[in-house]
Amino acid sequence: MSALKLCLVGVGNMGGAMLAGWLEAGRDPKSITVIDPQPPQPMADMMQKFGVDLRVSAEGVSAPDVLLVAVKPQIMGAVLEGLTSLVNAENVLVSVAAGTTIAQLAAPFSRVSPRIIRAMPNTPAQVQQGITVCVANGGVSNAQCDAVSDLLAAIGQVAWINDEKLMDAVTGVSGSGPAYVFHLAEALAQAGVSAGLPVELSAQLAQATVSGAGALMAQSDLSPTQLRENVTSPNGTTQAALEVLMAADGFPKLMERAVAAAAQRSEELSKG
Missing domain, CATH: 1.10.3730.10 (ProC C-terminal domain-like)
Incomplete structure (x- = not known):
């Protein structure tokens, strides 16, 4: 996992918890790029302290191995439109936005048949005691699933399902x-x-x-x-x-x- 190039979009409550968990676990800050035009000040200070590359947009950012988008569902569509240069046929896009389907996540990137993982964490992730349930589309490899599991383990337990329709019940429970x-x-x-x-x-x-x-x-x-x-x-x-x-x-x-x-x-x- 340490060799993976990671881009995290959004460092609010959930994204910030993940970033803090990665850094606490010893992940190389140089392997992480964060895109957030207005990060909370404590997060900005932490990124400066550890030397994490902070950008206001995707401009000039090269495609990562894992692109993890942690923004609110209401702005997900607009944010994804600005990330088209970061998604290719080989890397994987991970979303932690509630209620946003794999089809909706894939729509802006249809030219490359994107590999997508939809993840549903919960708020105890803020104290590394959450549980995240994931579902992947057909293009995602086992190695990519393992890598994403490792990343999400920074905020708690990780479980996988095969049927995206179960995500509604997952939302209702966890x-x-x-x-x-x-x-x-x-x-x-x-x-x-x-x-x-x-x-x-x-x-x-x-x-x-x-x-x-x-x-x-x-x-x-x-x-x-x-x-x-x-x-x-x-x-x-x-x-x-x-x-x-x-x-x-x-x-x-x-x-x-x-x-x-x-x-x-x-x-x-x-x-x-």
Whole structure:
């Protein structure tokens, strides 16, 4: 991977997290070119410190081995139009924009039958604890998939799928999923207040409980089901709460509806 020439377009939250991860892992800064006309100042300072080549446009930039575009979906089309000189029949274009299909990503580069990987990370990538799901078009080689996996591992776990249609469900589970967890912490804190706890204490308890349980699950070899069962004593307090949450119209059905709604919206957005 260290020999690859990489061009990163956009160093906002996601692109910046990836760049920081690469540099922290010891990737050669001279192998990286960044294109961003207005990078956040902390990112500009970091790039200057490490000697990363920062450009305001693709003008004068030679085609890289991997072109990774990390811009918002709303401006993806305009950005891709300015990158036509960087895409050829041999390199690979990677997008981390939600709701932008492989066909949409390929449209500006149809003259060269581009190799494209569509990737869906999530916001815990900002602390290198995310998960990114990838799907490639037919031209991408196994070596390119491996190289992109290595790059994306800087922000967390990487998984691959073969059917792009599954990306809508991926969006509903992991792409939007962090918001569900944050809302769980909100709801748990409010429930504590309703039960009589002071607001600040209840918020502290809820946030520490959610983050701690997540850390335990990440570090344990046990399944979420087994971890839940381990903390549930027969006829105890946790069982009483779970009988409410796991009722026929409870949390599982509500989550199923939530994920379905997110997946449906993702499909609608990808169709424009």
